[in-house]
Amino acid sequence: MIPVRLRCRSLLWSLLVLVGLTLSAQGIADPAFDSPPETDSAGFFKLNWDGAERFELEQASGPEYEDARIIYRGSDTRTTISGLPNGEYRFRIREEGAEEWADQAVVVVEHHPLGRAFLFFALGAALFVVLILAIARGRRLA
Numbered sequence: 001m002i003p004v005r006l007r008c009r010s011l012l013w014s015l016l017v018l019v020g021l022t023l024s025a026q027g028i029a030d031p032a033f034d035s036p037p038e039t040d041s042a043g044f045f046k047l048n049w050d051g052a053e054r055f056e057l058e059q060a061s062g063p064e065y066e067d068a069r070i071i072y073r074g075s076d077t078r079t080t081i082s083g084l085p086n087g088e089y090r091f092r093i094r095e096e097g098a099e100e101w102a103d104q105a106v107v108v109v110e111h112h113p114l115g116r117a118f119l120f121f122a123l124g125a126a127l128f129v130v131l132i133l134a135i136a137r138g139r140r141l142a
Contacts, residue, residue: 030102031055031093039108044082047091047105054096061089068092084109 060068
């Protein structure tokens, strides 16, 4: 026969575990983005989120999400997006299997103008030529 004191202690522990599980289940928040970038000109950006154990991340290019597609499913809490042409992109996230989307982010991709890239290339080429000429002249003088 189990003593009354031991039964009470066992019952108390069971009750505490049950209350703890109930509170932790209620404390799980919906997934949310963590400071998504508003614009990108580098050619890549990172999206971070938290709030659940497994996630679905969707990407679309229009405000109505007509062309939306799931680009990630899993338990990671960040991803790097790259290879997008100029434009406005919408991302939304939810707990995997949920019906409603929990949070969304809009990122405008604006790559550096092609003219600026050619200008930097021309400046680099000119600096290279000046360096080669300086080396050749210094070698001739020595």
